[in-house]
Amino acid sequence: MADKLFLALVTRxxxxxxxxxxxxxxxxGFDGDMGIMADHAPLLTIxxxxxxxxxxxxxxxxxxxxxxxxxxxxxxxxxLAESAEFLHExxxxxxxxxxxxxxxxxxxxxxEEEAFKEAQDKLFRALARLETKKxx
Numbered sequence: 001m002a003d004k005l006f007l008a009l010v011t012r013x014x015x016x017x018x019x020x021x022x023x024x025x026x027x028x029g030f031d032g033d034m035g036i037m038a039d040h041a042p043l044l045t046i047x048x049x050x051x052x053x054x055x056x057x058x059x060x061x062x063x064x065x066x067x068x069x070x071x072x073x074x075x076x077x078x079x080l081a082e083s084a085e086f087l088h089e090x091x092x093x094x095x096x097x098x099x100x101x102x103x104x105x106x107x108x109x110x111x112e113e114e115a116f117k118e119a120q121d122k123l124f125r126a127l128a129r130l131e132t133k134k135x136x
Contacts, residue, residue, distance in 0.1 A: 002038045002075045007054055009063075009079040016063070016084045017054070024055040025077045027070050028128075036072055043072040047081065049121075049128040062087050064128050067121070083125075087132050099126035 007025055009017040025036040028050025036043075047068040053060055068081030102123035106116070 004075070005036065005038055006076045007079075008077070009052070009065075009081065009084055011081050011084050016081075017061075019054070019056070022054050022056055022077070026051075026053045026055075027079070028052060028065065029070070036077055038075055040072050040075075043070070045070050047079070049124045051128070051131065052079070052081075052084070062132075064090060064132055066125050066128075085129070090129050090132055092130065092132075095126050095129035098122060099130060102126060 003023075004020070005022040005025060006020045007017055007022045008015070023037070027034050027036065027045075028048050030046040030048050033050070034043075034045070047065060047070055049066045050064070051062060052065045053062045055061075063084050063086050065079070065084045066082035068079060070080075071078045102119050105111070105119040106123065111119070
């Protein structure tokens with residue numbers, strides 16, 4: 001029985017986190033938030049935009065991620081995300097501008113389904129980023 005997880009969080013642009021010594025990983029799953037600890041059952045799930053965190057001892061490191069996938073197997077957690085930002089990297093003014101633009105687009109009538117879904121995704125990403133402002 002292992003007591004640590006190996007965590008790899010990557011986006012198209014960079015390896016955000018590669019840490020072989022993690023106690024717990026908390027992910028924003030499509031169907032709800034999940035906590036992953038050592039010896040977790042194998043899992044493959046879709047991620048929604050939201051708060052992502054991991055714990056090392058008494059330290060909790062928090063990020064915001066966009067859509068992606070999580071795989072858990074053999075005490076290894078692999079996260080493939082569209083984007084990932086540590087809380088100190090978030091530009092709240094830019095996120096607020098993106099939220100307003102997405103809401104304005106969603107108010108339009110006659111949007112094609114694909115355009116509606118894209119605007120909705122932009123809104124969800126902006127809201128996830130803005131949520132961190134309340135807890136800073």
